[in-house]
Amino acid sequence: MTDDLKPDVAISDIENVLSKHLGPGAAEIAPLAGGNLSNVFSFTHAGKSYVVKFSDLDGAYETERYVSQLLTDRGIPFPGIIALGRIGRLAYVIMDRMEGHLLSDCTLDEQTRHLPELIGILKKLADADIRKTNGYGWIGPDGNAPYASWRDFVVAANAEDQTGTFWENWHELYRTSCLERDVFEEIYSRLMTFVPYNEPHRAFIHGDFHQWNILTDGNRITGIIDGNCLYGDFLVDLAVLDRHMPRCGVIQAYQDYQEKAGIAIPNFKERLMGAYYFKGLDGLRFYAKMGWEDAYIETRNFLLRLECGN
Structure with a gap:
């Protein structure tokens, strides 16, 4: 790999x-x-x-x-x-070119200090005006996405036949990489259990909202770059940020922000679980394809523990 x-x-x-x-x-x-x-x-x-x-x-x-x-x-x-x-x-x-350096180059304390601003940017992303567009899944050049529902997109994104895409012949990874079929199918089954909670929600999703795609000048966030953009439940971006900054209290900071603003988030726990499984499942395939076995194992273990509420 x-x-x-x-x-x-x-x-x-x-x-x-x-x-x-x-x-x-x-x-x-x-x-x-x-x-x-x-x-x-x-x-x-x-x-x-x-x-x-x-x-x-x-x-x-x-x-x-x-x-x-x-x-x-x-x-x-x-x-x-x-x-x-x-x-x-x-x-x-x-x-x-955006000013600043990658947030990933900052210390843990420095990253944590940027968290309130990051939460505010998450809110702006989720509130982007997409009313004139249609569909779920990866966004096309015209601003529309190809799937009629979140469920349709999730099924298609994980189907074996991915001809002409980045994931063409991805089932070969079961034979040529660390990707485990039983683990992938278990996580996919859990993901489909939570799809009904995510499905009613359609917003803009950056898709890779983490510190390697965020720039700072040390005082403020100066740039957001390199999205893998799609339409669906905006909590996907929150799940990505939390998984990449697990020691910064991302989820609690987000809930505190929403509570202070008087914003209710229905089925928050279930939607967040669905978001973890969605991004985590794609991560398993990607890490296996890249040969990043340590990242694969860490993600696999996190996803399998979710069922226990840990």
Whole structure:
């Protein structure tokens, strides 16, 4: 198993892309760490800082422009999109570079101090205006999603036949990786038990709302980046943040925030369980595919313990 699914990108291709959209003069082109599926580079042009990302996945970045407009309209610091396109087999997107450094580089105390602001951003994400869109699941370039219900999406996302997607032939992971069929099927069964609690709720979901996709200047959150965006129950984003910052009291801080604001969250525990199982199940497949056995085992054990209320 590989721990790097990023495509190789020639420096000449990067220069050609930047020149096409911005004209000559791109400087300080340098690779950026982070991201598992995209090769990301920072650069400057005419005194401004930008990022360009490359991927060999079908449909990569096609939804970025819609998401950028949706979130910036809510006052959420998300990168503006400069250009989208293809060069050879690679898709690319040029974006504004957000200020700051990754929240993951901060100490635990520093991350915890940012928690109230993060909870506020979660609220803004959940309140994004998606009334003119339709569907559940992964968001398309037109702002719509393909499934009529959350249940339909969950079933499709975990089906064996994933032809033409990132998960094509994923059942092979049972044979070639640490993915355990009995564990996967047990978690899937539990997930389907909680689907009815999540199903009535449709909101914008960032999908990967954790400290490796959050930027800070040390005092405030300066950027939210790299979503795996979809429509469904907004508690999915809360579950992601809690799983990645388990020692920061994320769930209690969120409940305190909602109580202070006088906002009732029906079936909170059941919906959160459904969110844990949904993201956790996808995590098991991803960690197995990447060869990250430690992350796989930790996630598996967390999910199996959930039934006991731990």
